[in-house]
Amino acid sequence: MKIAFFVAEFPVLSETFVIRQVAGMVRAGHDITVIAGQRGEAGLGNSLFSELGLAERVVAIRQSGRVRQLRAVLRLLLSAASSWAGVRSLEVAIRAALAGSAGSLIDIASLAGRPALGRFDAVIAHFGPAGVRAMHLQQCGMLDGPLATVFHGFDVSDRRTVARCRRQYRALFAHCAALLPISELWRSRLIGWGACESRVRVLHMGVDVDRIPMLDAERPVARPLRVLSVARLTEKKGLAYGIEAVRRSPGPIHYRIIGSGPDEAALRAAAADLPEGKVVEFLGRRPHDEVFAALAESDVFLLPSVTAAGGDMEGIPVALMEAMALGVLVIASRHSGIPELVVDGASGFLAGERNAEEIAEALARCARPDAASSIARMRRAARAAVEAGFDNAALDRELEGVCRMLAANGAIETDSGPAALDAARTS
Numbered sequence: 001m002k003i004a005f006f007v008a009e010f011p012v013l014s015e016t017f018v019i020r021q022v023a024g025m026v027r028a029g030h031d032i033t034v035i036a037g038q039r040g041e042a043g044l045g046n047s048l049f050s051e052l053g054l055a056e057r058v059v060a061i062r063q064s065g066r067v068r069q070l071r072a073v074l075r076l077l078l079s080a081a082s083s084w085a086g087v088r089s090l091e092v093a094i095r096a097a098l099a100g101s102a103g104s105l106i107d108i109a110s111l112a113g114r115p116a117l118g119r120f121d122a123v124i125a126h127f128g129p130a131g132v133r134a135m136h137l138q139q140c141g142m143l144d145g146p147l148a149t150v151f152h153g154f155d156v157s158d159r160r161t162v163a164r165c166r167r168q169y170r171a172l173f174a175h176c177a178a179l180l181p182i183s184e185l186w187r188s189r190l191i192g193w194g195a196c197e198s199r200v201r202v203l204h205m206g207v208d209v210d211r212i213p214m215l216d217a218e219r220p221v222a223r224p225l226r227v228l229s230v231a232r233l234t235e236k237k238g239l240a241y242g243i244e245a246v247r248r249s250p251g252p253i254h255y256r257i258i259g260s261g262p263d264e265a266a267l268r269a270a271a272a273d274l275p276e277g278k279v280v281e282f283l284g285r286r287p288h289d290e291v292f293a294a295l296a297e298s299d300v301f302l303l304p305s306v307t308a309a310g311g312d313m314e315g316i317p318v319a320l321m322e323a324m325a326l327g328v329l330v331i332a333s334r335h336s337g338i339p340e341l342v343v344d345g346a347s348g349f350l351a352g353e354r355n356a357e358e359i360a361e362a363l364a365r366c367a368r369p370d371a372a373s374s375i376a377r378m379r380r381a382a383r384a385a386v387e388a389g390f391d392n393a394a395l396d397r398e399l400e401g402v403c404r405m406l407a408a409n410g411a412i413e414t415d416s417g418p419a420a421l422d423a424a425r426t427s
Helices: 016-027 047-051 066-080 084-098 102-111 128-139 159-175 184-192 239-248 264-270 288-296 318-326 356-367 369-389 392-409 414-426
Strands: 002-010 031-039 058-060 122-126 147-151 178-181 225-230 253-258 278-284 300-303 329-333 349-351
Touching: 002 016, 002 128, 016 031, 016 047, 016 392, 031 128, 066 084, 066 102, 084 102, 084 128, 102 128, 122 128, 122 392, 128 147, 128 159, 178 184, 178 392, 225 239, 225 288, 225 356, 239 253, 239 264, 239 278, 239 356, 253 288, 264 278, 288 318, 300 318, 300 356, 318 329, 318 369, 329 356, 329 369, 349 356, 356 369
Parallel strands: 002 031, 002 122, 031 058, 122 147, 147 178, 225 253, 225 300, 253 278, 300 329, 329 349
Antiparallel strands: none
């Protein structure tokens, strides 16, 4: 099949799940194009990006720089003066800009006078605002093929983003052949906003389970307890509550934090003057192979996510899936779609949002000398949970099935059930 992925930027370090999905479709033998508003940092140390030559598949559509963008808008105005296609493009661009999508205006202007992006069997947009931009390009005749939009997290939770896009989302729901939220929580939200239930299908993001050999489930927990967080240092990740939990939890703990972000200074201050036996170490950004090495050396992966002041929420973090697949105990929050992955007390521990005391209690449970057998069971259950519902090999086949249905029917109908998807995969 000829499949396009539409994203605001590609590649993006924090969106490895997009790179993995693109790579999965390339490996399956499909003709893949990545249409991006702009190119990201080439390679970013991601092995899949370089191994599969994904840079050669990227088509960047947006003019960079204010002067170039102004020139592009001028070309759009001139094209409207000389052709009906130009008039249609200008009309869509103005309507999009007035509705709050200045990005669509720049996209359309950047492509004015250039060849259309082409016809695809399926177009997969990642994140709601990117889906809106792809919709507007299709309304101009610049991009053709049934459109599916993947909704992840901020695009359906951040209040500012939702306020800006909500009216456009209603149009997107009507335009899209499929809506693919990554969790049941987001599925229910989209339907509550008016999306047609039969065209909303949960499509998880996942990990390459076959590339993550599980550690020995029976290995002992170290003393001090080795705890790791890998996250952007922002409010949503809740790391301040992790640091406070380390302070409150009995017993020695060595807590390492990989990542960077605007909250680093505040988090370093929160980690000052800890009791004896408690260490918090900030390691900054690290390449993916170093992250996995640090994860393999850890007893606990901690991700105490919270709903940010602006409403921004997680989806189902891939970092949790990686830790669970490796066989590292996870402590996370009862937040967003995380309980769809982690079952409290069975495949990990869940604490209330912003509840340092519950996190501290979970850390203490992990360190108990008599917990060895229960910890081994949880490690195995965590691996099994990822294998069952979050393995990229199966998710790639599921996406293929969706794309085949789009190519054949121009839409999906989820009430046709798994049998229809199975038939589509093999047709």
